[in-house]
Amino acid sequence: MQETKCKCGGNESARKFEKVCHILDSHSREKNKLIPILQEIQAEYRYLPEEVMTFVATCLDLSPARVYGVASFYANFALKPKGKHVVHVCDGTACHVKGSEDIKDALQKRLGLTDDKSTTEDMLFTLEPVSCLGACGLAPVITIDNKVYGQLTPADAVRLIDEVIAKEAE
Amino acid sequence: MENNEFVIVDNREILIENELNLLELIRKANIELPTFCYHSDLSVYGACRLCIVDIEGMGIVTSCSTVPTAGMKVKTNTAELRKMRKMYLELLLANHHQSCTTCLKSDSCKLQDLASRMGVNEVRFKMSEVKMKIDDSCPSIVRDPNKCILCGDCVRACHEIQGIGAIDFINRGSGTTVAPAFNKELKEVDCVYCGLCASVCPTGAITVKQEIDNVWQAINDEKKIVVAQIAPAVRVAIGELFGFDAGILTTGKMVAALKMIGFDKVFDTSFAADLTVFEETNEFLKRRESGKKLPQFTSCCPGWVKYVEQYYSDLLDNLSSCKSPQQMFGAIAKDTLPESYGIDRADLFVVSIMPCSAKKFEAKRPEFNKDGQSDVDAVITTQELGRMIKQAGIQFANILPESLDMPLGFKTGAGVIFGTSGGVSEAVLRYASEKITGIKSDSPDFVEVRGNEGIHVKTVKIGGVELKLAIVSGLKNAGKIAQQVRNGECDYDFIEVMACPGGCVSGAGQPVSSDSKARNLRKQGLYQADKTLQLHKSQDNPYVNKCYQDHLGQVNGPEAHRLLHTKYRSRKRFNDSSFSVFNNPVNEKLQVCICVGTSCYLRGSQKLMQKLIEYVRDNGLEDKVDVRATFCFENCDKGPSVKVGQIEHSKCTYEMLVAEMNKQLSKIVV
Numbered sequence: 001m002q003e004t005k006c007k008c009g010g011n012e013s014a015r016k017f018e019k020v021c022h023i024l025d026s027h028s029r030e031k032n033k034l035i036p037i038l039q040e041i042q043a044e045y046r047y048l049p050e051e052v053m054t055f056v057a058t059c060l061d062l063s064p065a066r067v068y069g070v071a072s073f074y075a076n077f078a079l080k081p082k083g084k085h086v087v088h089v090c091d092g093t094a095c096h097v098k099g100s101e102d103i104k105d106a107l108q109k110r111l112g113l114t115d116d117k118s119t120t121e122d123m124l125f126t127l128e129p130v131s132c133l134g135a136c137g138l139a140p141v142i143t144i145d146n147k148v149y150g151q152l153t154p155a156d157a158v159r160l161i162d163e164v165i166a167k168e169a170e
Numbered sequence: 171m172e173n174n175e176f177v178i179v180d181n182r183e184i185l186i187e188n189e190l191n192l193l194e195l196i197r198k199a200n201i202e203l204p205t206f207c208y209h210s211d212l213s214v215y216g217a218c219r220l221c222i223v224d225i226e227g228m229g230i231v232t233s234c235s236t237v238p239t240a241g242m243k244v245k246t247n248t249a250e251l252r253k254m255r256k257m258y259l260e261l262l263l264a265n266h267h268q269s270c271t272t273c274l275k276s277d278s279c280k281l282q283d284l285a286s287r288m289g290v291n292e293v294r295f296k297m298s299e300v301k302m303k304i305d306d307s308c309p310s311i312v313r314d315p316n317k318c319i320l321c322g323d324c325v326r327a328c329h330e331i332q333g334i335g336a337i338d339f340i341n342r343g344s345g346t347t348v349a350p351a352f353n354k355e356l357k358e359v360d361c362v363y364c365g366l367c368a369s370v371c372p373t374g375a376i377t378v379k380q381e382i383d384n385v386w387q388a389i390n391d392e393k394k395i396v397v398a399q400i401a402p403a404v405r406v407a408i409g410e411l412f413g414f415d416a417g418i419l420t421t422g423k424m425v426a427a428l429k430m431i432g433f434d435k436v437f438d439t440s441f442a443a444d445l446t447v448f449e450e451t452n453e454f455l456k457r458r459e460s461g462k463k464l465p466q467f468t469s470c471c472p473g474w475v476k477y478v479e480q481y482y483s484d485l486l487d488n489l490s491s492c493k494s495p496q497q498m499f500g501a502i503a504k505d506t507l508p509e510s511y512g513i514d515r516a517d518l519f520v521v522s523i524m525p526c527s528a529k530k531f532e533a534k535r536p537e538f539n540k541d542g543q544s545d546v547d548a549v550i551t552t553q554e555l556g557r558m559i560k561q562a563g564i565q566f567a568n569i570l571p572e573s574l575d576m577p578l579g580f581k582t583g584a585g586v587i588f589g590t591s592g593g594v595s596e597a598v599l600r601y602a603s604e605k606i607t608g609i610k611s612d613s614p615d616f617v618e619v620r621g622n623e624g625i626h627v628k629t630v631k632i633g634g635v636e637l638k639l640a641i642v643s644g645l646k647n648a649g650k651i652a653q654q655v656r657n658g659e660c661d662y663d664f665i666e667v668m669a670c671p672g673g674c675v676s677g678a679g680q681p682v683s684s685d686s687k688a689r690n691l692r693k694q695g696l697y698q699a700d701k702t703l704q705l706h707k708s709q710d711n712p713y714v715n716k717c718y719q720d721h722l723g724q725v726n727g728p729e730a731h732r733l734l735h736t737k738y739r740s741r742k743r744f745n746d747s748s749f750s751v752f753n754n755p756v757n758e759k760l761q762v763c764i765c766v767g768t769s770c771y772l773r774g775s776q777k778l779m780q781k782l783i784e785y786v787r788d789n790g791l792e793d794k795v796d797v798r799a800t801f802c803f804e805n806c807d808k809g810p811s812v813k814v815g816q817i818e819h820s821k822c823t824y825e826m827l828v829a830e831m832n833k834q835l836s837k838i839v840v
Binding site: 018021050051053054055057058059062063064065066067068069072073074075 | 329334335336337338339340341342349350351352353359360743766767768771776780783799
């Protein structure tokens with residue numbers, strides 16, 4: 001039996017299943033509320049586990065293929081578990097011109113990641129390129145857990161990651 | 171009220187007559203606008219953009235999604251429109267895996283046809299180089315996403331006509347593909363293999379799996395006796411592949427072609443359909459006497475059977491226990507023919523020629539396998555037989571008809587009309603009426619059960635007995651009726667279900683046809699074939715009667731049950747795993763799995779689970795018990811299903827669950 005547990009690191013008994021039911025009930029189990037339901041489930045799990053999507057489909061009388069279709073359409077829905085810290089590397093036009101590729105390469109190298117593998121084995125980091133963070137004046141930009149860092153060199157970016165790792169080690 | 175409102179199409183006045191969209195109206199003007207995504211049976215999608223027209227004051231719009239209004243001035247063929255259509259096709263081709271010479275759909279590909287019609291003789295764009303995985307996991311259907319043009323016909327057909335939605339669009343933008351849920355393979359999801367998606371697919375992106383090579387191999391094997399059974403709907407459709415109109419009966423030519431190809435004997439599935447009528451009608455009349463397991467559903471259609479197993483397993487007892495005619499034929503052939511030919515059972519090779527993709531799956535079901543040998547060794551479709559005839563170079567139009575072999579080639583008209591929706595019911599009524607009244611009837615027809623609607627309800631009076639019938643085609647319609655039965659909201663006696671709209675005549679294995687016209691012609695062809703046969707009632711078939719005397723004994727008797735009846739099982743919709751409710755690491759804990767699949771969910775498994783979670787928490791058992799939500803123990807008719815440790819409980823109540831859990835916990839502590 002495959003395990004697909006939440007990796008959010010909480011220690012108390014996570015009341016996930018109840019939570020899913022609660023989310024469904026709060027939207028009166030209406031199928032046209034699928035997107036807000038998925039958003040709230042993602043807020044709870046940090047991604048959308050397959051089994052939960054099947055359960056949601058069952059409860060809303062939708063086909064699982066339709067639920068997966070919606071979930072896979074939006075870039076903001078994660079279909080794989082994400083790491084504890086989410087790093088976004090902006091690759092919009094301004095950042096791209098200012099060398100965001102090099103930052104991405106440096107971070108991937110530091111974390112042992114590739115374009116196909118975006119989350120570290122220890123589930124500590126997820127690295128994702130994004131199209132634009134809307135902070136072009138600060139290019140090149142990355143965010144770590146939604147905090148923005150601008151005008152970086154590849155070395156700066158790696159140092160920021162090292163700081164997070166050091167903090168985690170404490 | 172007289173309607174004299176017109177649309178001007180290319181300077182001609184065309185009367186508006188309740189057309190839902192401009193495209194249908196333009197067709198009335200004898201102009202065939204190009205389209206991929208418009209199907210009259212499906213909702214309007216407007217994705218392929220090929221049916222564009224130029225309307226004065228509106229500009230260029232898609233005609234499929236525009237409502238005709240009086241005085242509209244429409245141009246269908248301007249230089250600009252031609253240029254745009256050509257460009258759209260070029261773009262589609264640039265994204266299309268152009269392996270046309272080796273593609274199965276090559277002779278009926280709409281993309282190829284339209285590209286040629288629109289004069290696309292070069293593609294100026296760079297070909298996409300991404301190769302996606304071909305899914306040939308299931309026995310019936312092959313998906314090749316590299317050939318998909320994203321018209322969405324398959325997605326809408328599965329959703330709107332079959333009510334299943336096994337496939338949908340996934341991802342977005344240039345990454346968009348059509349795939350089953352979670353990008354799984356077809357065999358892992360709730361697809362019933364009806365093949366409607368393959369029927370509507372304009373390209374070779376979804377096709378019916380081919381078994382021709384296995385058949386050639388058996389034919390070339392000198393040790394093997396190869397026999398064919400021809401399903402009813404094939405005889406009125408195969409001619410279409412060789413220039414005949416739909417509905418023209420070509421049984422004799424087909425027999426001759428099969429013999430030329432190298433088949434040793436050619437028989438008729440309609441013989442087995444007559445046999446089915448004996449078994450199924452007597453089963454029905456017995457149920458009616460006892461008042462149990464009613465209504466009785468037919469079980470001829472393998473797509474429908476899989477559908478019931480997945481979605482309505484609580485109604486499995488209502489399904490006739492009769493095998494389908496294909497499998498009855500297989501069982502009888504393997505049981506009787508080896509002896510009469512003086513060969514080993516293993517050397518008899520039974521090939522079905524079917525209008526259907528799901529029959530391929532049915533033939534591979536373990537229930538129809540004896541000692542590792544299938545009752546039916548290979549299933550080929552009407553289209554595949556057409557291909558074999560062409561491979562052998564046989565001039566189908568010119569060859570002289572030959573007759574079917576005896577005894578399994580002899581049938582009555584009742585066995586032939588099985589191929590259309592309403593046919594099984596009529597055949598059963600022809601048998602039941604004589605059985606009930608005890609009087610031989612000279613006019614066997616029950617035309618009132620023939621209809622084109624997806625749900626056709628009729629009450630038939632025989633003697634003093636009233637029988638309420640529902641004749642259903644299309645699984646979405648079938649789902650509606652099954653739900654009524656589940657809720658106890660209807661009082662039908664007998665329900666015939668075919669997965670394909672109109673029945674087997676429009677199966678996925680039939681020659682490609684773009685409209686329902688061919689379907690109706692094939693249907694008429696079958697009724698015509700019934701008319702021209704000498705016998706019309708299954709009970710009059712002398713060879714079926716002889717088969718009972720020599721082999722089967724009593725109708726519905728033990729030997730008949732052994733060979734002609736089967737069992738069904740609950741089937742899970744998805745191959746998937748469980749998820750843990752508590753977030754503690756799992757080791758040495760008692761696992762309690764509660765099914766939250768559809769059936770168990772409807773029977774209250776969610777409440778059961780919530781109460782259990784509270785109990786575990788209130789009693790501080792979180793580190794001793796791991797509560798998991800799982801999907802389906804394939805025991806759906808007895809839900810809610812739970813599994814405590816290794817022990818499964820059906821129809822589980824909260825008290826039972828807590829008692830079992832505490833019992834096992836006390837053992838662990840000791």
